[in-house]
Amino acid sequence: MKVFKFGGASVNSIERIQNVASILRSFSSEKILIVISAIGKTTNALEKVAEAFFEGEKEKALELFTAIKNEHLETAKQLLQQNVQRANDRLLDIFTEVEWLLHDRPVREFDYYYDQIVCTGELLSTAIISLYLNDQQISNTWIDVRDIFRTDNNFRDANIDWAFTEQQVNEQVLPLFDETNFVITQGFIGATADNESTTLGREGSDYTAAIFANMLNAESQTIWKDVEGVMNADPKLFPAAQLINELNYKEVIEMAYYGAQVIHPKTIKPLQNKNIPLLVKCFLNKDLPGTIIHNSKVNNLPPIIVIKTNQVLLQLNSKDYSFVGEHAVGKLYQLLEAQNMRPNLTQNAAISFVCCVDNKPEKIEKIAAAASEMFDVQLQKDLTLLTVRHYNNGILDELIADKKLLIKQQTVDTVQALVAAI
Incomplete structure (x- = not known):
């Protein structure tokens, strides 16, 4: 048993969906x-639908959703030969879920x-691709993952009910493999006990695949991407x-922590718990070796460069020259947690504390306003945080x-520098 995950980039055109079929044929x-x-x-388009609806712009929301409908109907029309009507019927059922909500x-x-609307994207793509594969004599079974993954009602970042979900996997998913080699489902989504759709947060599709890999005791999980594998830096930069x-x-996990x-990390844990290797492969050329991620030690890694732009430095100074101690710093962390933010770099001195965070203006303003009750607060924007794992002299x-260095922190394995353009 294996688990494959195809991301949005791997199915974003007729040609790439056809390429998915080609890949799967080699694993028939x-x-x-x-x-x-x-x-x-x-997903981005559906987010705009959700925003328009919530702002009371019903007609705009319906118009935006109609464009999404038409795009998917056209994709199905171009791809399918025998299953066009079945596709239209299945898509209509999914469209109705959202349209019923948008008229309220x-x-x-x-x-x-957000979750009720955005979850539609995965349902639409898998419905079309499943029927296309059957058209191409690549037999498969489509399932709605919302019938399998039970979550709490922490919308946009839902938590999995592991016991219930594993029971559903054993009872509903495993038996399907007695009839077919391929089972197709959605990433990123689940449902509450009240059958309300939920999403699993950042990188939710990778996480979905990892949960299935864990519960199916898979021999491996493969993520198919539009790159050769994991690179030591962003090849665009x-x-x-x-x-x-x-x-x-x-x-x-370290790379992800620093912003790569x-x-x-939440994708890694279910795999690590059962020592399941993760493969990152190129869907443009399945024969490339890609990257394998496992539980064993790896030596002689190259310098790994991570760049985070659009950073803000919060500079907090004691108002009365008293020490900035654990209590005051703890308060700041509480403010960050309340806004669902985490610091990317911190530095504590006797009467000051600095904190580098992603620039999310509304949240930054709330944090700065609350922190000003305890500190003199200054903000410095338009900064870049550079992180190099396994650095060498000179890199x-x-x-x-060509930049102004504001903060530098260094350990045996990692060096970080917060800089501003000169």
Whole structure:
């Protein structure tokens, strides 16, 4: 048993969906649970629908959703030959879920409506792709993951009920593999005990795949991406970035912590618990080796560069020259937690404390206003945080050569620098 996950970029065109079919044909004799994300930028488009609806702009929301409907109907029309009507019927059922809601008016919190609307993207993509694969004689069974994944009602960042979900996997999913080799479902979503849709937060589709891998005792999980594998830097910023063939779970968690767009730590835990290797493969060329992530030690890693732009430095100074102690710093962390933010870098001195965070203006203003009751607060914006794991002499100097260095922190494995453009 294996688990595959195809992200939005791997299904964002007719050609790429056809490529998914080509990949799966080469695994036709294996049993695979396949998790698929929403097509391309569908999630972003659905977010705009949710925002318009919540702001009371019903007609705008319906208009935006109609555009999404038409795009998916056109995709189905171009892809399918035998199953066009079945696709239209299945898509209509999904459309109706949202349209019924959009004709109402919001009486609950935004996050609830976000989840009811945005979950549609994964349902639409998997419905089309499942029927297309059957059209191509690649037999598969489609399931609604909301019937399998039970969550709490923490909308937009729901928590899995592991015991109930595992029972559903054993009773509803495993038996399907007696009839077919491929089972197709959605990433990112689940449902409460009241059958209200939920989403699982950042990188939810990778996490979905990891949960299935854990509960199915899979031999591996593969994430198919539009890159060769995990790189030591963003190739868009560093053309000489190199492929890392092998990593361990700990290194990936460290990379994600510092802001690398790699694998979210919550995806790693279900795999690590059962020592299931994670493969990151290129869907544009399935024969490339990609990256394998496992539980063993890996030596001789290259410098790994992570860049976070649009950073803000919160500079907090004691109003009366008293020490900034644990109590005051603890209060600041409470303010950050209340806004669902975490510091990317901190530094404590006798009468001051500095904290680097992502620039989210509304949240920053709330934090700064509350912190001003205890501190003199200054904000410095438009900063960049550079992190280098496994650094060598000279690499940081090269990165900050044309920038003003504000803060530098260094350990045996990692160096960080907060800089401003000169």
